[in-house]
Amino acid sequence: MDFTLTDQQQELQEAARRFARAELPELARELEAKDTPVPHDMLRKYGEMGFLGVNLPEEYGGLGLGHLEALLVLEEFAKISVAVAFPVFEALTGPVRTVQHFASDELKAEIIPQVIRGEKIVAVSMSEPNAGTALTDLTTSATFDGDEIVISGQKRWTSGAGHSDYYITYCRFDDEQGAKGIGAVMVEKTRDGISFGKPEEMMGFRGIPSADIFLDEVRVPKGNLIVEKGGFGRLMTAFGLERCGNATMGLGIAAAAVEDVVAYTQEREAFGKPIADFQGVQIKLAEMAMKVEAARLLIHRAAVAAGDGLPGVYESSVAKCYSNEMVREVTANGMQLMGGYGYSKEYPMEQRVRDGFAWGIAGGTTDVQKTNIAASLVGRRFNQRA
Incomplete structure (x- = not known):
């Protein structure tokens, strides 16, 4: 078991990080202010960079890489905002994968290349x-x-x-x-x-x-x-990867919150010294970092264990549920540590709190994930209607 990313994975992750941090912060602020989606010209740029086809087949114009590589890219986009990351989420872990796994060859050939090029959205x-x-x-x-x-x-x-x-x-x-x-x-x-x-x-x-x-x-x-x-059961199998994508969106938000608050606590002074010098702050920072790292490992475990297939219900539900709960706690603590600056719309933390809370509702609530986990543990589904 090797937790080290390969050179190729690190290069892809760094390419996504450079692009996201150079091209997307201003757009993210605009989307938040106007409540409008990523414009088509930027979608096409996503496509040109290969970010919409990381784990989609080469025959359709994708890169043909694995789910882990896709999630590495998605996390870097989600660190900027969920709005700029959403087209990547939909292409690499969402409904496009349903098309790939279940649609006819004709539909695949029509739709998937357009998505990869950033021309169409599913x-x-x-x-x-x-x-x-x-x-x-x-x-x-x-x-x-x-x-x-x-x-x-x-x-x-x-x-x-x-x-x-x-x-x-x-x-x-x-x-x-x-x-x-x-x-x-x-x-x-x-x-x-x-x-x-x-x-x-x-x-x-x-x-x-x-x-x-x-x-x-x-x-x-x-x-x-x-x-x-x-074929309802077949449709549900595609949600193993969607759960990993959902979890990664929360992970990106939380990881960015940690970056924000680590920088803030070293700049902000109280009683004549940076507040990072206070033990109470140090403990909070450590707890936030621990939870982010644990979520990342659970998500990556689910992705790697799937190989070329779809992540299993147990692994993906554990990853999603933990990440959903983790991002709420980490962003809330980030806001508390930043005080009034964390609560102000002039800074990104309050948006991270709002965006972070939603992932435990979308794609199957945290309670639903826990029933999935329990069903896997006991080896049978529960009849919630009885």
Whole structure:
């Protein structure tokens, strides 16, 4: 077991760090202020640098590297802000991977190269007004009509709604109840019958659009079917990597918070000396660093153990849950150590607190991760409906 990054991994990590710190801080502040997503010209620059295809196949224009390399890049972007990191998250660990693993060769060849070049964005549309954690309660319907699939329903909490070009839409086929009726269809933004609600105003996540999606008898070709009904379990396997991406977003926020507060406590003086000289501050700094390092190791373990496949439920849930709880604690302590400066919008710590809290809600709550962990420990799933 070797915890040292290879020369190639270190070079990739350093390239991402240089790019992110040189090109993105000003953009991150703009996205936070205006609540707008990464513009297309910057997305194309991401693509030119190879950051949107790190672990995607070379045949589609990707670099063909591993999940660990992808997460190293994602962490460097997340240290700047979750808004500038979100396109990387979606491409390397999110819905694009569902396309890669389950879509037809034709859909893969159409969509993945465009994403890698920074020309198109893919989002996943799962939750509904009455189906979130209990996703198998979803009611968005899909029926076959000749060579087309007709989709009707309403989706909620879709990150990228209205901005993304493609939506992996979870549907219930033929009105068959439970998980057996659920599959997924690719819906293009340009299809007749699709519309979007007003943008949500979030506590954090500014720069990551979210809105309801309304589907009124939207027709797509049968070739847009990604997973047929009964494939709900297969769809869920893709979330092992998404959980690692989610955890890495929190890790990046927390790691940046530690950098901020280490610098601040050496500059800020009280009673005639830097506050880093006080033992109480030293203990807090050490605790924050320990938690960041532990989260990173858990995430990297899940990624490396997966090899070329998808991370397992146990390893990815442990990593996500720990990171979700860790980032809330680390950023809150960072704010406390920085005092009024930590609470002021003139400094990034208060944004890190707001953005950090969300990852334990998105992608499966921390409580859901704990039920996944417990199920893995006892060797069976629990019926939460009983």
